[in-house]
Amino acid sequence: MAPVAIAAETHAPVFNKKRDGHALEELSDAIDEVNILKANMKQEEKGLYEESEFDKNKDKTAFRQYEDACDRVKNFYREQHTKQTVAYNLKARHEFHSKTRAELTVWEAMEKLNTLIDESDPDTSLSQIEHLLQSAEAIRRDGKPRWMQLTGLIHDLGKLLFFFDAQGQWDVVGDTFPVGCGFDERIIYGRESFKDNEDFEHPVYDTKFGIYSPGCGLDKVMLSWGHDEYLYHIAKEQSTLPDEALAMIRYHSFYPWHNAGAYHELMNDHDKEMLRAVKAFNPYDLYSKSDGIPSAEELKPYYMELINEYFPNKVIRW
Numbered sequence: 001m002a003p004v005a006i007a008a009e010t011h012a013p014v015f016n017k018k019r020d021g022h023a024l025e026e027l028s029d030a031i032d033e034v035n036i037l038k039a040n041m042k043q044e045e046k047g048l049y050e051e052s053e054f055d056k057n058k059d060k061t062a063f064r065q066y067e068d069a070c071d072r073v074k075n076f077y078r079e080q081h082t083k084q085t086v087a088y089n090l091k092a093r094h095e096f097h098s099k100t101r102a103e104l105t106v107w108e109a110m111e112k113l114n115t116l117i118d119e120s121d122p123d124t125s126l127s128q129i130e131h132l133l134q135s136a137e138a139i140r141r142d143g144k145p146r147w148m149q150l151t152g153l154i155h156d157l158g159k160l161l162f163f164f165d166a167q168g169q170w171d172v173v174g175d176t177f178p179v180g181c182g183f184d185e186r187i188i189y190g191r192e193s194f195k196d197n198e199d200f201e202h203p204v205y206d207t208k209f210g211i212y213s214p215g216c217g218l219d220k221v222m223l224s225w226g227h228d229e230y231l232y233h234i235a236k237e238q239s240t241l242p243d244e245a246l247a248m249i250r251y252h253s254f255y256p257w258h259n260a261g262a263y264h265e266l267m268n269d270h271d272k273e274m275l276r277a278v279k280a281f282n283p284y285d286l287y288s289k290s291d292g293i294p295s296a297e298e299l300k301p302y303y304m305e306l307i308n309e310y311f312p313n314k315v316i317r318w
């Protein structure tokens with residue numbers, strides 16, 4: 001018997017490159033399509049303030065332990081609390097409004113951020129794109145509104161500042177606090193950590209209301225300059241995100257306010273409503289840091305659609 005006939009009788013799986021290669025390609029295209037459809041399936045949306053499942057099983061005592069933090073974090077805050085002054089704040093705001101630093105899509109901005117490791121953060125050493133996707137995915141899994149999922153995805157994009165006008169990380173990352181009124185004990189490492197700041201014990205800037213007045217509203221208050229303030233201005237001008245989203249962006253690092261209850265006497269009625277929104281956002285930012293690492297490539301189609309929904313111009317002026 002000829003060898004060819006034996007192969008045919010035993011049905012040996014002979015790979016035919018032309019025929020089978022094509023079938024494999026089609027199969028892999030079909031799998032890609034199913035994945036994209038799955039990612040795009042719109043879930044039932046829950047309300048912003050509806051009870052959340054997300055942080056129920058998180059050990060909250062495992063986060064933000066600043067007394068036990070490493071020197072990298074302690075040194076960061078010593079420098080930040082020394083250099084964030086009224087004078088610097090005015091200068092940084094002026095510089096911000098004076099030019100466009102770059103033109104990038106939201107996704108390109110996320111990719112650019114990928115090399116930055118945040119020195120102020122005791123809870124994660126992941127790259128920023130991973131942290132952004134973790135936050136967005138936690139919000140999405142909980143069925144929260146689409147605009148909030150997008151807010152999770154972009155909330156730290158202001159850290160791009162580091163690649164533009166920043167003087168280090170101290171004017172980009174870390175918790176925020178007001179300048180121009182008294183440094184509150186509830187800021188990380190307390191008042192003592194401001195002793196080398198030129199505004200410390202200043203006759204106006206370091207008094208309870210300083211340059212502000214009771215109930216004046218946080219819009220009038222200069223928060224220390226960094227990623228929140230920077231992205232807030234960009235999102236306010238270039239997106240259609242609602243006020244709650246803008247507040248989540250502007251105040252998410254203002255822990256002395258949203259977490260420790262400081263500076264409440266500066267709030268107006270609108271701020272009281274916004275405080276609820278910021279508090280609803282916070283667990284997804286903080287506790288998602290211990291979740292698994294999401295795959296940017298797989299999630300990209302879903303989030304691209306969200307980005308296009310709220311940023312009418314594809315290219316953002318940074």
Ligand SMILES: O[C@H]1[C@H](O)[C@@H](O)[C@H](O)[C@@H](O)[C@H]1O
Pocket residue numbers: 118120121122156173174175176252253254255
């Ligand atoms: O270290 C972190 C980090 O920089 C975050 O992006 C910021 O939002 C937090 O407030 C801060 O504690």
Ligand SMILES: [Fe+2]
Pocket residue numbers: 155156227252253
């Ligand atoms: Fe942040």
Ligand SMILES: [Fe+2]
Pocket residue numbers: 131155156285
């Ligand atoms: Fe964050």
